[in-house]
Amino acid sequence: MSEDRFRVLAPQEVRRGRVPLPPAFAVKALTGDTEGRFSLLEVTLARDIPRHTHHVADECIYVLDGELGVDFADRSLTVTPGMFVLLPHGVPHALRAVSVPPPRLLQISSPGGWECYLEDLFEAGPSVLTDGVLDPVKINPIAARYDIRYEESA
Template structure:
């Protein structure tokens, strides 16, 4: 496998929900399937629904702002420089609890082409008829499960 070198400015950016923009930094294709790396810009009082990654571990790196993260029912508070590891199979969600947009970077191990889910969510969100049911169906196609409302 060759090294993967990608300038930050070349990252594909996708709006996947109201107030959440995802930058695709590294894909499974870039890393031989080992890892995928993303960055979210999250509006205040915003976050995804509770969900489960059945086949992937997820690690968060909090860069800007303040976030609440719930993992298996336990609430944690994070700020710049903090990290969190979420083992596969764990119900989790995050929310920007600050007054300005927040930024977090995260990885999926293994990658499992998770970027395809984000692209599908983006195209669905930008089209007509996007709702929680559509998001749940797209997530399920990629080994993810919606497990409850946002925080």
């Protein structure tokens, strides 16, 4: 019954998944909460996200605070509070913090699964980093399970 999925979260409250995520990734709606339709997170983008492509999921971003750099296809823009960006599947994009403190945003992935990918990524720990930076070569085996591909340097 649909009303069994009704959720109300208090300020700062998060939905807990299989693996605890850092506070920068506050899950508000798990994929299971929405019967797979989407996942919703409040994210503080403290680390730049390298150029990648979602082959299935559309990604929606609404900036709450700060400034977010978005590189989409062949263009770059700065997204400020109150702005919304739809990143359709199949188009390469990257995200970066333009402001200090880093931007805070709502991130919706449809269909859902984004929080599951993050759980797998954080479960892998520092093995996905090279010199403290996300390494596409190391991330791609995990990302592939979610139809995501990060561009690797030649």
